[in-house]
Amino acid sequence: MTKSKLDLRDPIYHDDAKAREHLETLLWPDGPVCPRCGVMEDRITKLKGKSTRPGVYKCKDCRKPFSVTVGTVMERSKVPLSKWVLAAQLMASSKKGMSALQLKRMIGTNYETAWFLFHRLRECTIDPKRGPIGGNNKVVEADETYIGGKAKNKAFGPPPKKAAVFALVERDGEVRSFHVANVNSKTLRPILVKNASRKSYLMTDEAGVYVKTGREFAGHGTVNHSADEYVRGGFWYTNTVESYFALLKRGMMGSFHESDPVFLDTELS
């Protein structure tokens, strides 16, 4: 849905008809396709007429009308298409991420709408068919951290709640991170075994939460942080996942200081 450069003067960001055309070009480079039958060209007619909403087509096979948003996160949304397109573009072009509060200020919606847009857009960036990370002769580092505003920066109200984040990193590979309610083996194990191949060598710190689940993997190495043992033998370390957390926290401080931990509900990569 996004362009490589963000030019806010582009009409697709404020004209809903142009936004729709933009989406149609992206989704249907060869012309409209029925989302139910997959047919196109002479099987499709564009509906015209005063009572018809813009961008509606009809399939001659299933005889049902459709538009470019059918089957997407935008289907039946009351949010104007130009705002969807702009929100997606802003999200994709903000390297350190953008909070829903910032989006609200930039696109003139209320907070709930901004939050909803980002949440749905993030959801659809995840490939549901992707497999687990790691595998034979691969090392997967796992670790957890806490993210949240510092109490001293908050003038009123109770201290901000910290969000627990659990992350898995395949060395030289993909990162997946998850917002978890609590850090214990009951919450971490299902994430671990679903997202990391059990043929992998698991690398963690010595936290008890990994002891039992670690036995399910081809191997389990631990690093003893309390003994200042961060890198041993060039293999036993968890620096990859720790560097990822450092980057994540910098992004949180830069963009998410009014902490919006919900954004972690879906995996980041």
Ligand SMILES: [Zn+2]
């Ligand atoms: Zn059809």
